[in-house]
Amino acid sequence: MSTPPASHAPADHADDRQGANGVHRALQIIFAVAEAEGPDMGVSELARSLNLSKTVVHRVVRTLVDDGFFQMDERTRRYRLGPAAVSVGLSALARMEVPEIVRPHLEALVEHSSETATFSVRYGDKRMYLSQVLSPQEIRMAVPLGKLFPLHIGGSSRAILAGMAPEELDRHLERALPGEGNAPERARIADEAAAVRARGFTVSAGERQADAGSVAAPVFDARGQVYGSLSVCGPLNRVRDERALALGPVVVEAARAVSAGLGFRAPA
Numbered sequence: 001m002s003t004p005p006a007s008h009a010p011a012d013h014a015d016d017r018q019g020a021n022g023v024h025r026a027l028q029i030i031f032a033v034a035e036a037e038g039p040d041m042g043v044s045e046l047a048r049s050l051n052l053s054k055t056v057v058h059r060v061v062r063t064l065v066d067d068g069f070f071q072m073d074e075r076t077r078r079y080r081l082g083p084a085a086v087s088v089g090l091s092a093l094a095r096m097e098v099p100e101i102v103r104p105h106l107e108a109l110v111e112h113s114s115e116t117a118t119f120s121v122r123y124g125d126k127r128m129y130l131s132q133v134l135s136p137q138e139i140r141m142a143v144p145l146g147k148l149f150p151l152h153i154g155g156s157s158r159a160i161l162a163g164m165a166p167e168e169l170d171r172h173l174e175r176a177l178p179g180e181g182n183a184p185e186r187a188r189i190a191d192e193a194a195a196v197r198a199r200g201f202t203v204s205a206g207e208r209q210a211d212a213g214s215v216a217a218p219v220f221d222a223r224g225q226v227y228g229s230l231s232v233c234g235p236l237n238r239v240r241d242e243r244a245l246a247l248g249p250v251v252v253e254a255a256r257a258v259s260a261g262l263g264f265r266a267p268a
Helices: 010-034 043-050 052-065 083-095 098-113 155-162 166-177 178-199 239-260
Strands: 072-073 078-081 115-124 126-133 148-150 202-205 210-219 226-235
Touching: 010 043, 010 052, 010 078, 010 115, 043 052, 043 166, 052 072, 052 078, 098 115, 098 126, 098 226, 098 239, 115 155, 126 226, 148 155, 155 178, 155 202, 155 210, 155 226, 202 239, 210 239, 226 239
Parallel strands: none
Antiparallel strands: 072 078, 115 126, 115 226, 126 148, 202 210, 210 226
16 A cells, blocks of 8 residues: 655745745845945845845854855954855856857857857957857858957957946056057047947947958956957848847847856846
8 A cells, every 4th residue: 555645734835935035045145245345244234235134134144154155354243255155156167168158149149140159258458259150151250269359349349348347448448559649549439338338239340350240249257347248240231230230139138148157147
């Protein structure tokens, strides 16, 4: 005679809900400290920003300190990320295979547009094509993987510039285009970056390569810094004007998905 499956008592469900709520609160507090503008936060500040009681926050942070996720400054009674949080972050980064994260989104862009999709990464003051998925069309764009390009020329480069904070952008342009004679060009690029930042994507027409058009959007990493850019590119007669503008939101959405895969959390 078979034994009927045990039913879950109401108390079990209540315990499950309570445990899930506790995990959710702990994660809220961890992310609040991780994303704070300053290096640490106090209990009152955390409670206020998360709309939680100080008692609840204090109980959670003490547990996080005991487990090594937080460290407390005994003098200020403020909390910062601890060694366990750093260990988890480094472990996640070590296991992160960026091309594998990006490729499905490149393939989806190609399927949507029938044009080549590319992914570029930033290397200091330059950027490099890391991967691409080619258009199925006979006449198509192909980019040189592994070659470095300046950040102020081309749609994929300018998308990275637009992802920089204005102060960082100014410093970069001073290095890339130094001197008083380049001041108008620096101002033009900075103004364009602000416009791209507001719109979310760049449109390039024959800028780096004659007869080539592209649409690109910045990609961000877990630190909130611009990591690279995603683009759709093709012959200029196919990627320009209304079609380029129509592709813009699609590229932006794909770049957001890649950013999320790299650990980026958009501001609320």
